[in-house]
Each structure stands twice: as C-alpha cells, then as structure tokens.
Amino acid sequence: MATNGVTGALRALAFSAALVAIWLAASVAPVSAASTIDFLAALSDSEMDEFRAWKDARNVFNDRTDAYWDAVEAKRQGRRKKRAAKIPFEPTDYVMSLAPKYTGPTLSAELAKKYYSFVERQKTAEPAQQRELATVADYLEAAKRVYNFTPERVSEREFKQRYAEEAHALGLSKEQVVRVYALETGGNGTYDMQSGIHPIKKTGRAISSALGYAQLLDANSINELARSGETFISLLNRKLRDPENTPERTAALKRKLAVLKRMYANVKRLPFEWSVQQRYAKTDNGMGIHTLNIDADIGPMLQAMKLRTLKDTAAKQGRRSLTGAELELMNLAGPMTGLEMMEEPGASAPTTNFFARRAYYVNKMVNGLTGAELQVELDRRMTQSITRPGAQEFAEAFDRLYARRSTAER
Structure with missing residues (x-):
C-alpha cells in the first residue's frame, strides 16, 4: 500500500x-x-x-x-x-x-x-491587479475636489419632468425616450443609477461607468460636452434669465454656469477623438465632469443630447425616423455599428461582428443573436419593462408636458 x-x-x-x-x-x-x-x-x-x-x-x-x-x-x-x-x-x-x-x-x-x-x-x-471601478461616490468626490461642484438633487418625478422638457425641445419623442429608459434601467432606474448597482436597494457592484436614465459612460459625458458644450451653456444662461428665479436660484445657476464653462474649456483643449476622451474620463478632471449627469439642470439636457446625437447620426445616413429599439441599438453598440445592424447584410450577421470580445460575453442579452434578432430582443425587453413604475412615471411626465402645451396653444 x-x-x-x-x-x-x-x-x-x-x-x-x-x-x-x-x-x-x-x-x-x-x-x-x-x-x-x-x-x-x-x-x-x-x-x-x-x-x-x-x-x-x-x-x-x-x-x-x-x-x-x-x-x-x-x-x-x-x-x-x-x-x-x-x-x-x-x-x-x-x-x-x-x-x-x-x-x-x-x-x-x-x-x-x-x-x-x-x-x-x-x-x-494573489489579489487581482485590476482596481475597482469608480462609483458615484468617487465621481462626486472628484467633482468636489477639482471643480468645487456638487450636483443639485431633486426628486425623481421632477428630474423626469425636466428630462421630458429637454428631450421634447430636441425633437425626441415620448416613445423613443421612455423605451430607451425602460431598457437601460429595467423600468425602475433612478437618475443617479450606475450600471451594476440596484437603483433602489443600492446593492451590487459597479460593472461600468454608465450613469443615469440613458446610461452614459464616462467617456460619453466628455464626448457630449465637447460636442455640445456651447448649447448647454446657452440653455443654462436661458434658465439664469428667468424672471421668476429667486435670489438663491440665481446664485446657484451662476455657480453651475461657471463650473460648466470651466469643464467645457478643459475638454475643448483635447483632440476630439474617442480614445483620448476615454483616457481623460479616467482622470480626476474627467470624473468630475461625469457628475453633470446627476445635476437637476444639466443632467437632463446632457442625457437627452446623447440621444439627439444618435438621431442626428442616423439622419445623416438617410434614416429619418427611429423607433425606440433602433435608437437603443445605436446607444448599445455605437451609432454607426447600430445602423449597420439595421440593414443587410449586417442584419443577418451574428452580433459577435459588432461587439468587442469581452463586451460580447459580459452582455448576455446579445449572445447567439443576429443584428436583426437583437433589435427584436431589445423591443421585447422594452415592452416588458415599460409597464414598471419608473417607466410609467416617465411617460406621465411627457403626458403632462403635452397637456400644458396643448392648453397654451388654445
């Protein structure tokens, strides 16, 4: 033995x-x-x-x-x-x-x-070499340290109302916005929701930098500010000139405007290249900018502008109208890649052709599908999630907006 x-x-x-x-x-x-x-x-x-x-x-x-x-x-x-x-x-x-x-x-x-x-x-x-992903708390800390900026918080109902107003002004429909929200957040997301963390329970761990109703990545925030910063500054100036502002509201808007101008000046110094914006987003300066998504005045316009940018990209390629699922396909895979999946031969090609290897396996929703099948799956999930309380509240925000405008036009 x-x-x-x-x-x-x-x-x-x-x-x-x-x-x-x-x-x-x-x-x-x-x-x-x-x-x-x-x-x-x-x-x-x-x-x-x-x-x-x-x-x-x-x-x-x-x-x-x-x-x-x-x-x-x-x-x-x-x-x-x-x-x-x-x-x-x-x-x-x-x-x-x-x-x-x-x-x-x-x-x-x-x-x-x-x-x-x-x-x-x-x-x-042997601890892994990769560091933990930044969380909302980290972004807020960076914004305070670099810009002395703390986003203004409001209720979910108020944030949705402001988002609906910004989206409508940019030519986005209720169907597009609410269905994207339903897919990205499961129909119950909060405006400070980070991907991987339960919006209500705050349990889980961050799996990406994506924030808010449209789940903008940190580099998306840099990209949109660099692209549309002048528009954001103009819109904030318009809010500043509102005669119904209280002295406190005026002072708060002036502070936000100063911070926004500083952030915009920083990103305008960068080459307008995605790889550059991705790297900058990981710096303290870039992390601070990502908190704009949470601010009650700037967040709605920033996130709505991301969707409008997708719509404009589609229009330049000859696609003048987009369903919520089509808009989300561009949001999920990237503008040009999303458009590629909408038409043959991309529509018949497996989704592996459109995602990086790691992203493909992490996002189980896209596994084993073609471009056309993924669009159907997005639409199915939107229909399922649009009945949940957060999505219903968002839809009601648009309904209130439409009702006010209809009354004003009489």
Missing part, C-alpha cells in the same frame, strides 16, 4: 509538471507553478485523468475561440476601410457563424468543487 501510494504521488508530480503550462495558460486566476503542482498532486489517479481530459479539451476550445475572434477582428478592420471608402458591405465582410460553444468533457461535481475552491483561494492569496 505504501509503495502504491508513493508511486501514485510520484506519478501525480510528474504528470502535474506537464500540466502546469496548460493550467497557467487557461486558468481564470493568477497562480504560481508551485501552488498548481500542490493542487494536482492532491488529486487521485482517476481525478488526474479526468482533469487532464477536461483541460486538454478546454485548451482546444480556447484555441478555436481565439481563432474565431481573430477572424472577427480582421473582418471588422476590413469593414472600417470599406466604410471610409464608402464601399457597401457584402456578406463576405462578416463572420457568419456563431461563436464556438464548448461541448467537450466536463468535470464531475466533486472535482469541479475542488478546482473552483482552489481558484478562489488563489484569488484571495
């Missing part, structure tokens, strides 16, 4: 040395060679065979998946060149097959428990 035990241990150690490279290449967490050997040496012969078969199959699958996404990226680069040259796309410009799915051997429940327990211990022992 002792001899068999020693032999088994030696076999495990010898075998584990060959598996170390495989493990390190495919592991979901950073692990050292020594700790990997320790784990593998603790497996029985049958578990070792099972683990090797699984790891080998996973490696083959990972290689196939890497090759698939390399092909997707090559096709994407080709379409960019064609778009720049104004050459229409063809089906051959897309990878028309779906992403590979793993169909190989799986780990038994007991071995899987050992494996994932070990991986979790490694995560604890």
